[in-house]
Amino acid sequence: MSDYAPDWVVPVMRAGYLSRAVVYAVVGGLALVAAIRGGEAEGTTDALAELQAHWWGTPLLWLIAAGLIAYLVWRLVDAALDLEAYGHGAKGVVARAGLVVTGVIHGAIGVAVAGVALRGADGGSGGTQTMTAKLMAMPFGPWLVGLVGLGTIGAGIYYAYKGISEKYKEHIRVTSTTQKLDPVLKFGCIAQGVVIGVIGVLICYAAVTADAQAAGGVGEALGKIRAAPYGWILLGVTAVGLMAFAVENAVEGLYRVIPRCDGPDVMTLARRAKLAAQGAL
Structure with a gap:
């Protein structure tokens, strides 16, 4: 392992x-149920709160919370040490800022x-709306909200x-x-892009109307x-896409390559596709 990559980074x-x-x-599974049976699809927090109906739900929520905070740590270390070799040029700086x-x-x-x-679901998806309201209250608030959107x-x-x-x-x-x-x-990444894009449109609409309640997260x-x-067909397709994105994340969790850890010679899907196109396989 490279000196630039701490041993604990990979786990x-x-x-x-x-x-x-x-x-x-x-989230995708509950959205698919909503598409099939009718009803509203739930946002991230509300969907996860459904797990508390089971005896194993709260322990799983704690594991998910710990894992997401681990993801934060991984991204910060990844960006700081450039573990994925994005470089220090303008493109690399933007990529690392995105991390x-x-x-x-x-x-x-x-x-x-x-x-x-700890407390159970608070109801609603007020996270995005609360953030939007706080930005809206600042000087040039609608402009800031628009930039976020x-x-x-x-x-x-x-x-x-x-x-x-x-x-x-x-x-x-x-x-x-x-x-x-x-x-x-591939399908999972595209579906995630659609959902995030719609969230962005909602935030932009909140900026134009100066109404924080118009913003929303995944549920909205x-x-x-x-x-x-x-819409029920579109929701069903999107729900399946979110579940595909779950598969994409699971694959990354199990098979992701970190250049600063694994070296430059690991065979990735991209490298194999390039070699296949060159007839080198």
Whole structure:
């Protein structure tokens, strides 16, 4: 292992991705039930709160919370030590800043999940609305909210692009399992991009109308999809996509390659695809 990579980085990283996998599996599964049976799809916190109906629910919530905080730690260390070799140029700096942002977001979700484990669900998806209201109250608040919304839309576009361009392959080790699951990974990234993009649109609408209540998180985004023409079909497809994104996170948790840890010669899905295109396999 490289001197630049602490020994504990890999297990922390794997715990983080596997926790994200559980989160999106629960949210996607409940959204699929809502699409089939009718009713409203639930946001992240409310969906996870459903686990408390089972005797094993609260211990699992604590494990998920710990895992999401581990994901925060992994992203911060990844960005600080450049474990994935993004470099120090403008493109690398932007990529590493994105790691910090995604880490902080999931760390915040981890704290919220711990709160659910302690106190039960508070109801609603007020996290996004509360954040929006606080920004709205600041000087130039609507402009700040608008920037957050545009940034969120950009993140959604990035996830969709990651799926369409198959950029996710760059850090996934080649195994028989990862090769078989490749179409699922692609679909999952695209679906995640759609959901995040809708959240961004809701935040932008809140900025334009100066109404923090117009903003929303995953639950509101799924609700907007459900309200569209043929919405139950769209919600069902999105729900399956979120479950596919759960698979993508599980695959990353088990098979993700860290360049500063594993070295440059590991066979990834991206490298194999490149060699296959060159006829070198």
